Amino acid sequence: xxxxxxxxxxxMYVPDxxxxxxxxxxxxxxxxxxxxxxxxRIIKTLERTDYQVVGIINTHCHYDHVASNLAIKELTxxxxxxxxxxxxxxCSPVQTLSFLFTAKPDDCGPADILLxxxxxxxxxxxxxxxxxxxxxxxxxxxxRVDDLLFTGDTLFRxxxxxxxxxxxxxxxxxxxxxxxxxxxxxxxxxxxxHDAESVLWYEIEHxxxxxxxxxxxxxxxx
Numbered sequence: 709x710x711x712x713x714x715x716x717x718x719x720m721y722v723p724d725x726x727x728x729x730x731x732x733x734x735x736x737x738x739x740x741x742x743x744x745x746x747x748x749r750i751i752k753t754l755e756r757t758d759y760q761v762v763g764i765i766n767t768h769c770h771y772d773h774v775a776s777n778l779a780i781k782e783l784t785x786x787x788x789x790x791x792x793x794x795x796x797x798x799c800s801p802v803q804t805l806s807f808l809f810t811a812k813p814d815d816c817g818p819a820d821i822l823l824x825x826x827x828x829x830x831x832x833x834x835x836x837x838x839x840x841x842x843x844x845x846x847x848x849x850x851x852r853v854d855d856l857l858f859t860g861d862t863l864f865r866x867x868x869x870x871x872x873x874x875x876x877x878x879x880x881x882x883x884x885x886x887x888x889x890x891x892x893x894x895x896x897x898x899x900x901x902h903d904a905e906s907v908l909w910y911e912i913e914h915x916x917x918x919x920x921x922x923x924x925x926x927x928x929x930x
Contacts, residue, residue, distance in 0.1 A: 725902060769845060770845065777817060
């Protein structure tokens, strides 16, 4: 059976991050998830479609995931969304890490809609569920819709996002994975903020950060 959604995965080479455009096949309504650098590529992809963008969703506040927020908002009129724990962080060069890039800090925000755990975001005939997974940063979220799980920097293929930035906490990240992610449908497709996609059952079996019995300090730093 044909999926209800259309996905465009845009690998941003500068910086090295995955941006996703998720559209409802029937209604053509869409969201842009983590619009990092290379604004022109995102805009050209949107211009080739007839999508109505209804949201710009940040899985967290780091600059490589939010750099094109305002440019995409100006093009589409769609609201910027982020977890409520990072409302102020989105406008902070320290919290977004924009000071590490050749960047203007005000490219990122402010946010228009603040999200919390359990919120549901309508995208045409679909509904995205917000799952708060702190650890990589205080306001990290995942987004679940149908058989898809957009994991941002919380979960990669056999790895996780680093936790040595402001708001990071490796123990908290593992709790997020064990308590929030492991109980989900094991057949969910994992669409991460970096690197290749995976499947949840594979991560449960092979990702050391999802094993409660492994000492986190014994895992080589990612």
